[in-house]
Ligand code: RM4
């Protein structure tokens with residue numbers, strides 16, 4: 295009889311995990327990188343690799359379990375996965391990833407200390423790196439270059455693009471959870487909100503995730519922005535709604551819902567308070 299998974303030792307469990315091979319993703323041994331966009335990334339069972347991968351979350355959400363530690367993924371996260379790490383994706387919801395696969399021993403000519411750079415991007419149980427929208431846009435266009443250049447003839451060019459990409463990630467990341475100062479953590483929450491303002495937000499849960507108390511967050515917002523977190527959130531939602539009402543022809547009610555308002559009366563009131571014009575008037 296098969297032993298229940300739960301009762302297997304750590305090593306035995308490891309042996310059962312699927313191991314992905316670079317041969318399935320690289321066309322030739324000369325190829326240094328393989329770009330594997332996942333749009334979407336479906337739920338994917340636990341696995342290891344004989345290659346390492348640099349993952350950029352470009353859209354959507356999902357849960358990532360890396361070496362047994364779980365973390366919620368969202369747009370803007372970048373993570374480096376070592377070959378021997380084991381990981382899986384679950385509870386995905388329109389999760390889009392760009393995977394850049396790297397063979398264990400790349401003979402790069404231009405990049406020398408890649409390991410040191412990549413190590414910085416390795417998540418640990420408490421922190422994942424997040425880049426802001428501008429950086430993400432740059433990263434995306436860089437990946438497109440990489441896709442079009444990825445031939446043996448353009449090896450050096452491709453290496454340069456890749457180096458740029460890694461550098462971009464180095465200079466512009468923040469930690470999702472950190473032992474940093476209140477200032478740093480507050481900035482991270484601001485950054486997180488710029489991606490997630492359309493979600494229903496539970497401040498207690500969010501602040502806990504970033505290692506702050508609700509009170510400290512209030513103080514941070516008051517000092518920095520002169521608003522409560524909730525009022526700031528409403529501003530983010532309203533400015534997005536304003537833009538959409540003005541420049542798209544989506545139904546106003548759909549825009550309201552999409553921006554995180556579940557009550558259209560409340561939406562209209564807030565909107566009018568803020569812009570001195572009703573959503574309907576603006577549409578006209
Ligand atoms: C899978 C998933 C894995 C990755 C492979 C290449 O869809 O993203 O993490 O290792 O692709």
Ligand code: NI
Nearest residue numbers: 341343347381
């Ligand atoms: Ni993987």
